[in-house]
Every structure is written in structure tokens, then in C-alpha cells.
Amino acid sequence: MATLLYRLGRGAFRHRRAVLAGWLLVLTAVFTTMASYGGSTNDEFTIPGSESQTAMDTLKAELPSAAGTSAQIVFVAPEGHKITEPQYARAVSATMAEADKAPQVVGVTDPVQSKLISPDRTAALGQVRYEVKKVDLADDSLTALEKATETAKDAGLTVEVGGSAYGSGSPSGGGQSKELAGLVVALLVLTITFGSLFAAGMPLLTAVTGVVVTLLGVHALTGAFTISSTAPTLASMLGLAVGIDYALFILSRHRSQLAQGMDAEESAARATATAGSAVVFAGLTVIIALCGLTVVRIPFLTVMGLAGAGAVLIAVAVSTTLLPAMMGFAGERLRPKPGSRAARRERAAQQPGHGGRRPLGERWGRATVRRPLLTLLAVMVGLLAVAVPARDLQLALPDNGSAAVDSTQRKTYDIVSEKFGPGFNGPLLILADTSHTDDPQQATTALAKELKATEGVAAVGKPQLLAGGDSAVIQVVPKTGPADEKTKDLVEHIRDEAPDWQRETGAEVQVTGTTAVGIDVSDRLAGSLVPFALVVVGLSLLLLLLVFRSLVVPLKASLGFLLSVAATFGAVVAVFQWGWLADALGVEQTGPVVSILPILVMAVLFGLAMDYEVFMVSRMREAYVHGAPPHEAILSGSRHASRVVTAAALIMFAVFASFVPGAGSMIKPVAFALAFGVFVDAFLVRMTLVPAVLALVGRSAWWLPRWLDRLLPEVDIEGERLNAGHGAEAADRAPGERTTVDSSGFGGRAF
Structure with a gap:
């Protein structure tokens, strides 16, 4: 040499x-x-061959809106007021309707209609679903979403935008x-x-x-x-x-x-x-x-x-x-x-x-x-x-809880944790394959009931059927945040219980979502x-x-x-x-x-x-x-x-x-x-x-x-x-x- x-x-x-x-x-x-x-570079984290990634790939093929990234819009009423007051409820619904028109948005969830209101009735949490992953979001998509919140801000509400669409931290x-x-x-x-x-x-x-x-x-x-x-x-x-x-x-x-x-x-x-x-x-x-x-x-x-x-x-x-x-x-x-x-x-x-x-x-x-x-x-x-x-x-993996304290995604993360619970910052997605059951709807309902009774689960969303009706996706909100060890324990518990649930309901269960992938x-x-x-x-x-x-x-x-x-x-x-x-x-x-x-x-x-x-x-x-x-x-x-x-x-x-x-x-x-x-x-x-x-x-x-x-x-x-x-x-x-x-x-x- x-x-x-x-x-x-x-x-x-x-x-x-x-x-x-x-x-x-x-x-x-x-x-x-x-x-x-x-x-351009991206912050997409994947792990080929894992259960979460396999399920995510299935969702991407059969229900793009569930596999795409998402954003959150959190509305907070002025001090001494409730978010359910008519003038604020109208502003929230108007904002969500405007957000539905933003580029690449495939659907929104109006918190007024879905009753996604904090227990003290001072905050509401709206969901925005995109048809693409974070890496494929256009430069102006999030900008347009933030502009859509001006109606609510003009009505006197505090509005912040965050979620996985904003990446994982600063x-x-x-x-x-x-x-x-x-x-x-x-x-x-x-x-x-x-x-x-x-x-x-x-x-x-x-x-x-x-x-x-x-x-x-x-x-x-x-x-x-x-x-x-x-x-x-x-x-x-x-x-x-x-x-x-x-x-x-x-x-x-x-x-x-x-x-x-x-x-x-x-x-x-x-x-x-x-x-x-x-x-x-x-x-x-x-x-x-x-x-x-x-x-x-x-x-x-x-x-x-x-x-x-x-x-x-x-x-x-x-x-x-x-x-x-x-x-x-x-x-x-x-x-x-x-x-x-x-x-x-x-x-x-x-x-x-x-x-x-x-x-x-x-x-x-x-x-x-x-x-x-x-x-x-x-x-x-x-x-x-x-x-x-x-x-x-x-x-x-880092989440928006580690972002700069003055960023909109960090403010959203903190408000959601305070008003709704930390689990709403990192919900899980349960992919249920019911193709081998006699009654897919009954199997999905039984599975949702089992999930609600699981320790560590704060809320379970309404099952959403995939194309063909032989599979469904269920959103599960943990009681703890995405990076909490108890959330990891919950994911492992669901996976451990999956064989028993399959014998009882006939549905094959896979856990996915950003949190599960992480x-x-x-x-x-x-x-x-x-x-x-x-x-x-x-x-x-x-x-x-x-x-x-x-x-x-x-x-x-x-x-x-x-x-x-x-x-x-x-x-x-x-x-x-x-x-x-x-x-x-x-x-x-x-x-x-x-x-x-x-x-x-x-x-x-x-x-x-x-x-x-x-x-x-x-x-x-x-x-x-x-x-x-x-x-x-x-x-x-x-x-x-x-x-x-x-x-x-x-x-x-x-x-x-x-x-x-x-x-x-x-x-x-x-x-x-x-x-x-x-x-x-x-x-x-x-x-x-x-x-x-x-x-x-x-x-x-x-x-x-x-x-x-x-x-x-x-x-x-x-x-x-x-x-x-x-x-x-x-x-x-x-x-x-x-x-x-x-x-x-x-x-x-x-x-």
C-alpha cells in the first residue's frame, strides 16, 4: 500500500x-x-417485510385514502366559551369544507358532525386525509390547508395545523x-x-x-x-x-x-x-x-x-x-x-x-x-x-412532539395531547381480512368490540370497508402517545391476541399505521x-x-x-x-x-x-x-x-x-x-x-x-x-x- x-x-x-x-x-x-x-429528499420510513408495512401496502392498493398521509386541524374556543356554541361550530364546519377543497385532499372529517369534541367541550379535532404519502405532497398542499383555517381564526378561534403530513419533528x-x-x-x-x-x-x-x-x-x-x-x-x-x-x-x-x-x-x-x-x-x-x-x-x-x-x-x-x-x-x-x-x-x-x-x-x-x-x-x-x-x-422514531415549540405541528401536538389525550397524535390502523368469514360485517363488528375492550385503548373508530367488502380498516386510538412504551405494549398485545380473535371472529388482523411502522x-x-x-x-x-x-x-x-x-x-x-x-x-x-x-x-x-x-x-x-x-x-x-x-x-x-x-x-x-x-x-x-x-x-x-x-x-x-x-x-x-x-x-x- x-x-x-x-x-x-x-x-x-x-x-x-x-x-x-x-x-x-x-x-x-x-x-x-x-x-x-x-x-428531492424525503423522510419516509419503511421496513419491507414487516407486518405493518405489508398491511400498509395492502391499504395503498385498495384504499389509498387510508394509506396516504393525514393532517389534523385543532380548534380551541376563546377562554370562557365552548367550541359547540353556534357561531364557533359554524366556523369549524366552514373551515373543514374549505379544507376539503385543498390540493390532493381526498376527504375530511368534520368534528362537529363526528362529535370529535374534547371532554371539556373547548376544543374540536378535524381530520384531513390525503391521497398520497408525505413524500408525494405538492409544495402548495399544506400552504393551502393553512389558508383554509382563516375563516375559523376570523371567528375568534385558536387554530393550529399538524399531523403526520408535517413530517416527524423539526x-x-x-x-x-x-x-x-x-x-x-x-x-x-x-x-x-x-x-x-x-x-x-x-x-x-x-x-x-x-x-x-x-x-x-x-x-x-x-x-x-x-x-x-x-x-x-x-x-x-x-x-x-x-x-x-x-x-x-x-x-x-x-x-x-x-x-x-x-x-x-x-x-x-x-x-x-x-x-x-x-x-x-x-x-x-x-x-x-x-x-x-x-x-x-x-x-x-x-x-x-x-x-x-x-x-x-x-x-x-x-x-x-x-x-x-x-x-x-x-x-x-x-x-x-x-x-x-x-x-x-x-x-x-x-x-x-x-x-x-x-x-x-x-x-x-x-x-x-x-x-x-x-x-x-x-x-x-x-x-x-x-x-x-x-x-x-x-x-x-421522532414525532411532532419533538418539533420546535413555536412550530404549528408542535402546537397542534401539545393541544391534542392536552384536550383529547396523547394517543390521538398517533392512532393505529387495524386491517381486518374478513374474506374467509360467513358474515364479514358481523366479524368486523365483533372485532371492533374486542378492540374497545382491550386495555390501553382510548377509542375505536367506525370500521371502513375496503373495495370488494371482504376487508375493513379500523382506527384504534391508544391512551398513550406514539413514542410511549405502553403504546408499543398495546401493539404487541393486539398482535398476540390476533390468533385468538381470528378463531373467534374469522377475521385475520394486522396492525399498521405510522405509529406501528415506527x-x-x-x-x-x-x-x-x-x-x-x-x-x-x-x-x-x-x-x-x-x-x-x-x-x-x-x-x-x-x-x-x-x-x-x-x-x-x-x-x-x-x-x-x-x-x-x-x-x-x-x-x-x-x-x-x-x-x-x-x-x-x-x-x-x-x-x-x-x-x-x-x-x-x-x-x-x-x-x-x-x-x-x-x-x-x-x-x-x-x-x-x-x-x-x-x-x-x-x-x-x-x-x-x-x-x-x-x-x-x-x-x-x-x-x-x-x-x-x-x-x-x-x-x-x-x-x-x-x-x-x-x-x-x-x-x-x-x-x-x-x-x-x-x-x-x-x-x-x-x-x-x-x-x-x-x-x-x-x-x-x-x-x-x-x-x-x-x-x-x-x-x-x-x-
Whole structure:
């Protein structure tokens, strides 16, 4: 790998104009494709093969009005008045009649005629049914519906419009201002790290280029595929974070080699070969983990995983091609000036113990290994304590109860909950197949009676026959809200009772509706969590075994990853379920966590954890292989890698955290979890726990049975084959050409 990347880096440096032109051509191509074929994103959640989705597909074919999306119009009388007063009742009926004329509306339910009045007679709830799903609603459909409420408002009523037609919560994006805030923090960290504003701008430029290509590509695919609105946001968040970090690792290696006097072209090639090898490996781990989301077999999650994987793939490609080309354009301007802070820091790193105070990374490493057992216990106890709330983790898809408090859908949700009961915000649909009964109407009536007597049911609607009369759909309103555990229990109870009801009435029962679909999605995700975790941990063991040729390092890395994930889930529960710091983070409503969070966060954090593991431990292994005692090898790795890993983690943290304020109910907890997880994994696990464990085991950390060593293929991520005139360097070096390398043969700091 290192030999191939050496050639790639040198070729990009030499042919920088062609590389730049190639990326500009890619940008033009994806932009043209998006403009010509791009469509729109949607928030449709489906789970093919589940009972709820199968029943929903049947309804769509036989009774489109029941399978389409719906909206609610809630009317509240002025204080001291009743909604049943004649002038208000007329205004409600007039509004519903006007709503029936709105685009794509297939029918309405007038609350005055259906008696859907609150027990205190101060509110009425009207239903609006559409012939299409939420994703197929025209832009002006909801606008026309809201205009239809002006009659009721003129009569003095408080009117709000909401329901499933308005989606599931607030917008999913964090906003351009939030991403800009992350970029500003990243620029500040990079400037401090490099000591040069010019050098700091290069990782930002390459990362933004990769993100733009990714987003244009994702939006270009919306014309042919169903892509959720969260997929571009996740791709942007991941692409920006890893794009900056990957460029940081390679550019940091390049400047370190330049500070030691290496030729600019040779340095760019070697930085791409060595640090670039680690970048490719780290990127592949993220890509594999994200692509692994396809095994869950939920379309919207598959799309999110593939979009994120695409963003990481492009970030790797940009870092290993466009960045070396930019190094070529920059030339000698990236070389630290003699006597500058950056030059002094590099000299101090190469001559530990001389020339002044030790680097902070080495001092931190010495502190962790001075009493390694105490350090190990302190970190583990602390992380396990933070992980305790994870036992209460509850999963659900977001609903309008998590929307912004000033939005019309949230106001509708709150009024309906208060006046009618939370179950009216998420009714269930019961599809009854009566084709095998002697009297379908009698079977349907008997089934409705059984449903009314079921514990947890607040109301049962009048059965509606499907085409042909051999099936019916019955609306069931739970006593609890869509995200409540008791609603899930009710769905499971109905499904458990379905065989008995079929024997008694002859009707085959299936539970569907938006709420039931959400419950099935959450159950599928929860059931896939442990198998996915085993796959991820197994993958980490295999990859690290190949890279470090050690048994202890992979086991330690996997344990650290599990500790990071557990602590992250604990923090998420504390904030989003228990309400700790909820106001400060803009959490609109506490409750179950979005069901995609655990498996998605595990996939992303796995890749990032392996990033830091590689960048920290590879430098330690390099020192050990070149003769340093185990203790000194740990300090060498901390001295050389800590500064760059710290900068990378701070940038990751800043980018993810910038998506938390103002983000929607889907992205906010995910962004918070990633920001918290990166902070914990980088600073507590990789920079503290890892040195302590390696110090405890000593030379055993690098032991591998000989028979296993012979079986494993060589994975050269440190560029060992580039030394002593081997590989691409020897092939590409012109006669008489000289290179300057340090005594280790690696051209300075590895990472």
C-alpha cells in the first residue's frame, strides 16, 4: 500500500495542474447531473417485510385514502366559551369544507358532525386525509390547508395545523451557520497546530471540496432513489470531520519532514505513502462499518450508511490526490522557517530531553504510565459510571412532539395531547381480512368490540370497508402517545391476541399505521444492535491484528471502543431522556432516543476510534521495532502523535458539536453522541487508557505467535518497504537524486 501511495503522491505533486483540473471536472460533472436529474429528499420510513408495512401496502392498493398521509386541524374556543356554541361550530364546519377543497385532499372529517369534541367541550379535532404519502405532497398542499383555517381564526378561534403530513419533528439540518461555526473552530485549531494560517487553510479547502462533491452527488441521486433528508446532513457532517482530519495527518507529516530538510517533492510522496497509508486504512474501517448498516435491511438507514461511506471515500481520495497536488503548488512555503515555533517544536520532538521543556504529549504520556494500574482503574471506573444511564435507553422514531415549540405541528401536538389525550397524535390502523368469514360485517363488528375492550385503548373508530367488502380498516386510538412504551405494549398485545380473535371472529388482523411502522422500525434496529456490535468488534480485532501483528493491541482497542460507546449512550440518555442540560442544548422534549442513533453512532465511532488507535499506536510500534524499550516506545508515540491526535479530535468535536444547536430531532442526538464519543475516545481511551495498558503488559504488547505471524499477510502502513532504496522510491528516483531522511528511515514523525 505504501509503495502505491508513494507513486500516487509523487505523481500528484508533479502533475498538480492535471490533478486540479480533474477534480474541477468531477465537480462540474456532479453539478450538471444534479441540475439535470436531481429530485428531492424525503423522510419516509419503511421496513419491507414487516407486518405493518405489508398491511400498509395492502391499504395503498385498495384504499389509498387510508394509506396516504393525514393532517389534523385543532380548534380551541376563546377562554370562557365552548367550541359547540353556534357561531364557533359554524366556523369549524366552514373551515373543514374549505379544507376539503385543498390540493390532493381526498376527504375530511368534520368534528362537529363526528362529535370529535374534547371532554371539556373547548376544543374540536378535524381530520384531513390525503391521497398520497408525505413524500408525494405538492409544495402548495399544506400552504393551502393553512389558508383554509382563516375563516375559523376570523371567528375568534385558536387554530393550529399538524399531523403526520408535517413530517416527524423539526428540520434535520443544522444550518449553514452551524457548519460555518465548526469550520471557524477547525481553522483556529489548525492554525495553532501548524503555526501557519497558510498551512491551516489547506485541510479546510480539501475537506470542503470533498463535502461539496459528496452533497452534489447525493442530491443527484435523489432523482433515481429514495433518499432521506438526514442522509446529506450525515454525509456533510462526516465528510467535513474526516476530510479535515485526514488532511491534517498527511500535511503534518509533510511539514515535519520539511522541517528536517527533506526535498518538498520527496516529502509529499513520503507523507502520502506513510501517513496516507494510515488514512486509507482508517477510512476503510469507517466505510466498512457504514456499509455494514445494509445488513439491518432498513432502506432509509442503508441510504444513510452508504451516503456517509461515500463521503468518507471521497475524503480519502481528496486527501491522497488533491492534497499532494496542493503541496506542489505551495512548494517551499509550507517549510517551517528556521527559528520559528514550528521548527523548534519539530527539533525538540526529534531530540527528546534536550533543548527545553518536554512536549505536552510526552508529559501526559509520562503521567499515564507512571502508575499505569491506577490510571487504568480510574479511566474504566469513570467511563463505567457515565455509562450507567445507558441501561434506561429507549428507542423510537421522532414525532411532532419533538418539533420546535413555536412550530404549528408542535402546537397542534401539545393541544391534542392536552384536550383529547396523547394517543390521538398517533392512532393505529387495524386491517381486518374478513374474506374467509360467513358474515364479514358481523366479524368486523365483533372485532371492533374486542378492540374497545382491550386495555390501553382510548377509542375505536367506525370500521371502513375496503373495495370488494371482504376487508375493513379500523382506527384504534391508544391512551398513550406514539413514542410511549405502553403504546408499543398495546401493539404487541393486539398482535398476540390476533390468533385468538381470528378463531373467534374469522377475521385475520394486522396492525399498521405510522405509529406501528415506527415501532417495527425501532424493534428491527434494537434487534440488530448486538449482532452489528459483534461484527464491528470482530472487524476491529481482525484489522488491528493485521496492522500491528499483536494480540494485546486489538483486544485493548476493542475494549476501549466498547467503553467509549457505553459512556456515549449513557450521556445521551442523561441528556435526551433524563433532561440533564436539555435547555442548554436546545432539546425541545425529553423522551425516547431516535432509534437509528445506537447503530449509527457505533458504526461511525468505530471508524474514528480506529483512526486514533492507528495514529497513536503505530508510532509506538515504530519506536519499539527500531530498538526502543517498551516504556520509551510509549513515550515516543505520545511525544510525536499526541499533538496531531489532539488537534484532530478537537476538530472532530467542533464539527459534530456545531450540528447540535438548531438541528432537528433526528440529527441533534446523533451529533451530540458523536461529539461526546470522539472526545471520550480520543482523550480518555486512546491518549490515556492505551498508554497505561501498554505500560502494564510491557513487551507482551507486541507478541504474536509465530504460526499466526506466518499466516497473516503483510500490511505495510508505515512505509518500511520504502527504505533502503526499495519500492517506488528507488524506481522513481532519478540518477544522482538525493533525499534527506532522519535516522529512523521514516522521514520524521509518523503521525
